[in-house]
Amino acid sequence: MKHRSIPARFSIKTGIHGSGVFLTQNIKKGKTLFKMKGEILDKPTRTSVQIGKNKHIEDIIASRVNHSCTPNTKVCRQHKTFISLTDIKKGEEITFNYNKNEDSLASPFKCKCCGNKIMGKTNVKPNALKALYAFLKKYERTLKKKKEPQS
Numbered sequence: 001m002k003h004r005s006i007p008a009r010f011s012i013k014t015g016i017h018g019s020g021v022f023l024t025q026n027i028k029k030g031k032t033l034f035k036m037k038g039e040i041l042d043k044p045t046r047t048s049v050q051i052g053k054n055k056h057i058e059d060i061i062a063s064r065v066n067h068s069c070t071p072n073t074k075v076c077r078q079h080k081t082f083i084s085l086t087d088i089k090k091g092e093e094i095t096f097n098y099n100k101n102e103d104s105l106a107s108p109f110k111c112k113c114c115g116n117k118i119m120g121k122t123n124v125k126p127n128a129l130k131a132l133y134a135f136l137k138k139y140e141r142t143l144k145k146k147k148e149p150q151s
Contacts (some may be wrong), residue, residue, distance in 0.1 A: 007034065010094075012064055016112055020066045021094045026087070026100075033073060033082040033094065036062045042104040044120075051077045068095035069113040075101045 006012060011022045027033060036059035041048060045061035048056035057080060065073070065082065073082045073096045088094065098105060104120035111118050 006061060010034075010061060016066050016068065016093060016095070018066070019064050021061055021064050023088055023090055023092055023094065026090050027084050029084055029087050032076075032079075032085050033084060034061055036080040036082075044102065044104060045120065046107045048106075049075060050102045051075070066095050067098040067111065067113075067118055069097060069111060069116075071095045071097045077101075117151050 009023060011023050011024055013022055014020065036049060036051070036057050038057050038059040040051075041056045041058065042054045044050065044056045045058065046056050049062045049065075051057050053073060062082065072086045072088050072092065073084055073094050074082050075081075075096055080097065083095065096135040098118050099121055102120040103122045105118065109119055110116070
């Protein structure tokens with residue numbers, strides 16, 4: 001990874017999942033926080049951010065942006081930027097939802113926000129399967145009731 005200095009509008013300190021990126025000034029909703037620069041890889045690493053199909057970038061700032069289920073930024077893959085989803089106040093940690101941006105993670109982990117496993121969006125199938133199983137059980141009960149003899 002090519003090293004570059006951290007711009008003055010950011011500081012690195014302990015965040016919700018380890019080392020995190022914090023703002024040193026207020027940012028309005030919809031603003032670009034920074035453009036990612038770095039080596040493009042074809043597979044995810046523990047610190048890369050996905051910017052396209054089989055394209056992951058190693059950026060010194062992005063590598064320290066932590067996950068949140070209620071993030072204040074999102075990744076614009078096309079422009080390789082982080083965009084604010086809300087007004088972000090000076091001193092707030094910058095976060096994005098890994099399960100919404102990353103297809104898969106090199107190092108899945110348990111979220112400190114919600115307790116769910118964070119694995120990337122192609123792996124977020126357990127909830128969909130649970131919903132399907134619940135539907136099928138309900139459907140099966142409905143069929144059984146229809147087959148029961150009427151008294």
